[in-house]
Amino acid sequence: MQLRTIALSVSYALISINALANTTDIKSANNQVGIQYQSTNVDYTETGNGVLGAAGVTLDTENGSVPGYGISASVMKDLWLGNDYFAAEYDHASGSTNYVGSLQGGTYGSVVQSDSATLANYSLRYGKGFVVNNSTMLTPFAEVGHHKWDRGVNTGEDYSNHYFGAGVLAQYSPVSKLVLSANALLGYTFGSYITVNAIPSANFAGFAGGLGNSPLYRVGAGADYALTQQIHANIGIDYTSFKYGASAIYSGYGEPDSKTNYTTVKVGIGYAF
Template sequence: MLNKIVSSMCLMLFSANIFAGASDIKSSNNQIGLQSISTNVDYTETGNGTLGTATGTLDTEKGDVPGYAIFISTMTGDDNQYFEAGYDHSKGQTNYIGSLMGGTFGSVASSSSAALINYNVRYGKGFLIDSVGSEPVVPLMLTPYVELGRHQWDRGVNYGETYTNDYFAIGTLWQFSPVIGQLVVTANAMFGTTFRSNISVNSGPGLNGFSGALGSSSIYKLGISADYAFTKHLHGNAGFDYTSFSYGMSAVYPVGGGIVAWEPDSKTNYSVFKIGIGYAF
């Protein structure tokens, strides 16, 4: 009899933890928040020998750029309809390594200004897994989603250059709440394509600017984050995202004095560290 009572109590406690875990996950998905972020920029341009120019690495931009992010997310109804929107802005300096026209890579090293702006909206549907057969398990929320976003990089080289692109992607969130309660861990994987990629190069003394399309590419993001409920409404969070995509070479443009210029192929990797607070509603 004692064994049956203990077993029943354990089952009731485990069931209560499961219910609390599912509630914690939905609570973490219903909040508005503000974060401090640091974006590590890892950008590389490569030449392909166009018009007899150099091949291989032409220049790089690397460095940590501080900024902030704001977000709002909701997960509502018994069918767990999910919506999220975000904006972030970062501004700082990166380290440039390149060359003068016709020179060799590494012959010029300097710093340049950088401003990064990102927008995104996301829509999905959560599927709660809290049992396997008749056996209860620690709750896991799987949320497939579609995402639309826009990226802008104001690069301070030469007289200033602005890179922009939109992207469309699909992804999945994996969320679970460990037995300690109030803590929700989220893993994110996203894959898609960029489109409407563009560069705008500013004019200056001896240089006519130009603006034109860049080639599109695949884009992917991997992320991990944790959300902790200090109270019913006050949450703290921290996370890390890694994003990678490329720009294809532009057309060739006359820039004055019988000289032509173009934007070469490039690859961009961003590593973003985030920490912040949120208000759950």
């Protein structure tokens, strides 16, 4: 009986060591600071709503890839609930997109041009990790963030919004040093706002005001590989979709309904601590 007890104790110890070894790779990926090169593909469409343009008709679009960079930091430690997870991200992109539209009251496609575009985002996240098995962890999280797009059309239009949401991060370590991840977020925008700059040559004074809010969806996938104990290489892709509702009418002018889709590809390096 004593030998059996010893054997079982050794078996449980070996299982615990094995579980620790595998989940250590995931926790290492979750305890690092990093910098990434990013490219964000903008897919933006304005549509009429019966007040600003005919209902459902495309008024103008912006499309193109905008290069930039991102800075991130994440921590997973046993603080309150165990495997408490914190993450913060900031990214900035600047380049140009392809505009297809028209002059005021014209036909879509009659104007084609290149517009400058600057994108900026930041987010904060808190979650708790749950170990599913020796190589898998699920981390439900809550997130808040802010988005801004400086659109170069005409003399400039600035869009911004905040958002909040809940999501889940799934991580899997198939082999030592490699962690694969997938994430999904369901959120809602708030404080959506636009500032349209004046066009003196057209006697247009510009306007600023609120935009309608909407659900926000994001899905993503990534991989992290530990080149050394501290130096990690990572790649990822995120797809985000949300809408802006029409603004109020200001002296006969306003902003129509729109839909925004972003696809962001990231390649970076991190330092694990």
